[in-house]
Amino acid sequence: MKISNDSAVPVYTISGAEARPLPEWLIARRKRSLKKDPAFANRVELLQDFGFEEASQCVRVSEDGEYCMSTGTYKPQIHVHNLSQLSLSFERHTKTLNETFQLLSSDWTKSIHLQSDRFVELHTAGGLHYSTRIPRFGRDLQYDKHSAEALIPSAGVNQEGLGEVYRLNLEVGRFMKSYEVDVGGDDMTTAGAGSLQGGIHAGSVNVASVAEDSHNLLAFGTSLGTVEFWDPRSRNRVGILSAPNDAFEGRSAMSALKFHRSGLELATGNSNGLVHLYDLRSPVPLLKKDQGYGFPIQNIIYLDSSTSTRAQTAEPKILTADKRIIKIWDARSGAHWTSVEPAVDMNHVEWCKDSGMLLTANEGKQQHAFFVPQLGPAPKWCAFLDNIVEEMAEDPNDPHSFNKSSGDVYDNFKFLTMDQLRQLNLDHLVGTTSLLRPYMHGYFVAQKLYEEARLISNPDLWQEQRQKSIKEKIEKERESRIRGNKKVAVKVNRKLAEKIMEREEKAERKRAKRVLEKGGDDDMLDVDAETEATSAPAVGDVDQEAKPKDGVLNDPRFARLFQDEDFEVDEESHEFNAINPSTAPTRLPKGLTAVEEEELEEHRGSSDSESEASEEERARPAKKLPQVDNNRLSTASYKKTGKRHQGPQMTVSSSSRRAEPSRDRSFGSRVSKLKEKRASGKGSTTVVGEREITFQPERRGKKVEEKGQRHDRRKDKGMRSASNNVFRGM
Helix, strand or coil: CEECCCCCCCCEEEECCCCCCCCCCCCHHHHHHHHHCHHHHCCCCCCCCCECCCEEEEEEECCCCCEEEEEEECCCEEEEEECCCCEEEEEEECCCCEEEEEECCCCCCCEEEEECCCEEEEEECCEEEEEEECCCCECCCEEECCCCEEEEEEECCCCCCCEEEEEEECCCCEEEEEEEECCCCCCCCCCCCCCCCCCCCCCEEEEEEECCCCCCCEEEEECCCEEEEEECCCCEEEEEEECCCECCCECCCEEEEEECCCCCEEEEEECCCEEEEEECCCCCCCEEEECCCCCCCCEEEECCCCCCCCCCCCCCEEEEECCCCEEEEECCCCCEEEEECCCCCEEEEEECCCCCEEEEEECCCECCEEECCCCCCCCHHHCHHHHHHHHHHHCCCCCCCCCCCCCCCCCCEEEEEHHHHHHCCCHHHCCCCCCEEEECCEEEEEHHHHHHHHHHHCCCHHHHHHHHHHHHHHHHHHHHHHCCCCCCCCCCCHHHHHHHHHHHHHHHHHHHHHHHHCCCCHHHHHHHHHHHHHCCCCCCCCCCCCCCCCCCCCCHHHCCCCCCHHHCCCCCCHHHHHHCHHHCCCCCCCCCCHHHHHHHHHHHHCCCCHHHCCHHHHHCCCCCCCCCCCCCCCCHHHHHHCCCCCCCCCCCCCCCCCCCCCCCCCHHHHHHHHHHHHHHCCCEECCCCCEECCCCCCCCCCCCCCCCCCCCCCCCCCCCCCCCCHHHHC
16 A cells, blocks of 8 residues: 555555556466565555456446446447455446446346447446347436436437437337437538538537436537536526637537436536636636646546435535646635645546445556545555554554554544434534544544534433542542452561451442442532541550551551561561461471370379380380360470479369270280170270170970960060050060
């Protein structure tokens, strides 16, 4: 993408930068070398195969904006591009060159083409539908939607010496009576009217225009420089507009006509490169513009957005083009706005509605596409161009960017769509000021302008602003509390500082909650501050009057507590654990209680059971007793100092605890008891805790029942009977 001009309004060349590309057989080696060129690799291909082998003649965009049809040569053919896919849909060949054409439907499926051999062809989606021939060569082609007639101005005169505009009625399917326009006749003195109908000096109707958006008048421009207006309902001439005479060239032929959408203005272009703007109520031109090169004007386009109203106050733009240059200027003051001059001659210019895209049919293999960002956003089928232009404008090192420094393109701007602009009554500023910059499907509006327009359109906006300011103030106070991994900048007592900060944040959250419940007013904040100042201080807290606003951590009176190592708190000390029992470490070993140590001394004094133990068992240390209940007094401090307690010790025990016999501590005592149990013949317990059970067989024989005992089928009298007479066995 390159900038085509250096004016205040940049025009970017999207495609068609080269005038006449070299032949394929000559640049094959060059194409291979361009693969390593970054500029060639970053090029933008807008449409696939957007061009012809020799030249293009006419290009038009469908009404729905989805398709683009163009005609060209050589060989004569028709191209249809699917704009949403950015690709060539199909191509169709014709017998002769297409001079111009019109799309009859909202898409590409129906079209009418004027051929250079006096043929008029009707094309549909399936191909050529019908072709007919006109008596003389056609100069232009227009379509009247209200009467479904194709209007074809022609060269030469009829037998009465009048020029003709052929009417092909597509509804009836035949030619109607032609419009007869005065073109000056032929040799009126020698041979009479119409004797030389095809002479080289015979007059002609060059161009036609239809005011389809308003009164539907027909305008025909002639070779005499006059414009005739016809009413299609009565098929009569309603007026003639005579062009002013040029002091040097005399009268010049009309080459372009265009009605404004209001129907009250008419723009004319002649063969000398002059453009005149007329009000239909006055024969005096409102404005006169010179194209500058002296070539016939080929296209005149009013650049009016379809979304704007007729009563808009925006400065309208108008586009005029000859074969050398395209100019866009102000339709009211005539001030030059921007221009673009391609390297090749142009045959036709098409504007994509409601956008800044211009497509051309020109002499050259590749068709041109130009993008004017300030004219309008890029069409929706190539919306990526807006991003590319923005990136180029923000890069000051880009040689192809517009002369703007980085960072001042869209700073302090708000994006609004066209519907939002209408709601704020800002749609009349489109294209008139730099405060509205087109971008994609909307505009960037200056923030100050947006806020003022929003306040004017919505008088109750101050309440929303008030709520917004309150919310911003609360969020600003909460900003320091949102981060959970906030570090405290202290040297010592870090845990204490974090605990204090957590307590302050909790109090601040409660305060913010009260503020929200009371409406969030500033006066409520002051009331809360006074309440906190007058409330009584809690136990363990500092005085509320002496407490600084930033908290205890920033109080100079406690600065040495978090900076000096002499004030460091020893969390492993006995005093700290006594004050903070929940933070006492659980990994430290705990000593035995006084009762456990007394029992241990008694077992150490007895030598009866220890005499049976082996030397290996004596060398083994005593097994550590399990931990007892938490309500007993701990002797960890005594054991830690290495001193044994002397004298009687107080113990706290429960009165309901049963007196348990002393457990066997030594291995010898356990073995002796095991032998006694085995001698008695009863089940015993092994060292590992398993139960041993012995069985003694009994002799088989009839058991003698004791006398006086009644027969009972129940083997176990302790088992409850299932019968109803439970008391019989008692």
